[in-house]
Amino acid sequence: MEQNILKLDPKLKLVYVWQQPVRIFHWVNALAVLMLCITGYLIGAPLAIQHGTEASFNYWFGIIRAIHFIAGYVFFFNFIFRLYWGFVGNEYSKWDNYVPYKKKQWKGIWEVLKVDIFQLKLGPYETIGHNSLASTTYFMTFIAFIFQSLTGFGLYAAMSPSWFPKLFSWFVPLVGGDMAARHLHHLLMWVFILFAMIHIYLVFYHDYIERNGVTSSMIGGWKFIEVNEDEDKMNED
Ligand code: HEM
Numbered sequence: 001m002e003q004n005i006l007k008l009d010p011k012l013k014l015v016y017v018w019q020q021p022v023r024i025f026h027w028v029n030a031l032a033v034l035m036l037c038i039t040g041y042l043i044g045a046p047l048a049i050q051h052g053t054e055a056s057f058n059y060w061f062g063i064i065r066a067i068h069f070i071a072g073y074v075f076f077f078n079f080i081f082r083l084y085w086g087f088v089g090n091e092y093s094k095w096d097n098y099v100p101y102k103k104k105q106w107k108g109i110w111e112v113l114k115v116d117i118f119q120l121k122l123g124p125y126e127t128i129g130h131n132s133l134a135s136t137t138y139f140m141t142f143i144a145f146i147f148q149s150l151t152g153f154g155l156y157a158a159m160s161p162s163w164f165p166k167l168f169s170w171f172v173p174l175v176g177g178d179m180a181a182r183h184l185h186h187l188l189m190w191v192f193i194l195f196a197m198i199h200i201y202l203v204f205y206h207d208y209i210e211r212n213g214v215t216s217s218m219i220g221g222w223k224f225i226e227v228n229e230d231e232d233k234m235n236e237d
């Protein structure tokens with residue numbers, strides 16, 4: 001525990017919060033979601049692009065779909081890896097931070113809402129890992145990831161010769177067939193776009209009010225935490 005903490009000044013500590021696997025998951029996921037939103041949007045609303053007279057010159061839509069499916073595999077296995085890391089990772093990345101089953105977490109959600117939404121409190125509500133509102137939102141995003149994978153691979157089962165997507169084919173009839181699965185898949189894209197917009201805004205907002213380096217923590221892993229001196233003494237004892 002102590003070797004993860006470097007002292008900077010009597011009041012500030014540098015805490016190693018996001019281990020490398022969490023950071024790699026985050027950026028691979030962000031990139032995959034970006035590619036999937038761009039290519040998925042084009043699959044849903046194809047452009048009438050034509051260049052050249054040969055059919056092989058007009059294969060751009062096939063390439064868009066291929067990128068979507070490759071990014072789909074990357075997105076899925078990266079997510080499975082993150083689920084595994086929720087069991088073996090450090091105290092900040094463990095699954096029990098994300099599932100809001102403790103009273104303390106609901107109190108935390110209210111405290112953050114007071115700062116972020118209702119502006120009842122101007123000062124920051126400091127936490128070392130994700131705050132309770134953020135982690136609960138990530139939990140809901142992870143559930144949406146599961147539905148996106150089930151509908152995505154479920155739809156892919158009908159057009160892929162591979163055995164893997166076939167494992168998901170049972171899900172399509174369960175939601176009412178191809179069209180319904182496609183609608184759900186499409187709707188979730190907008191959920192991710194909305195999430196990403198609010199997420200990026202809040203990351204920078206919290207960086208600004210807390211001044212603890214939250215944005216760069218997803219790159220380097222470390223956050224600056226102001227330490228209460230009594231607590232510090234207790235840790236040293
Ligand atoms: C963040 C994740 C994803 C997003 C935002 C996304 C988005 C979309 C969108 C918007 C469509 C078009 C739906 C329509 O309006 O008709 C689509 C189609 C599709 N997606 Fe995804 N998708 C994601 C993940 C996946 C995954 C993991 C797979 C699994 C391979 C997948 C496979 C498919 C398939 C098979 C289609 C139908 C392709 C076609 O009919 O040509 N998607 N996706």
Ligand code: HEM
Pocket residue numbers: 022025026029030031033034082093129130131134135138141192195196199200203214215216217218
């Ligand atoms: C410029 C873009 C982005 C930046 C700067 C960024 C930054 C961050 C930061 C600093 C955190 C930790 C914040 C906290 O403690 O609550 C975080 C967490 C997270 N972000 Fe992003 N993010 C970006 C884009 C995205 C996108 C596009 C997605 C995908 C939908 C995404 C999904 C997540 C998830 C799921 C977590 C929780 C990670 C975990 O606990 O494993 N982020 N992000």
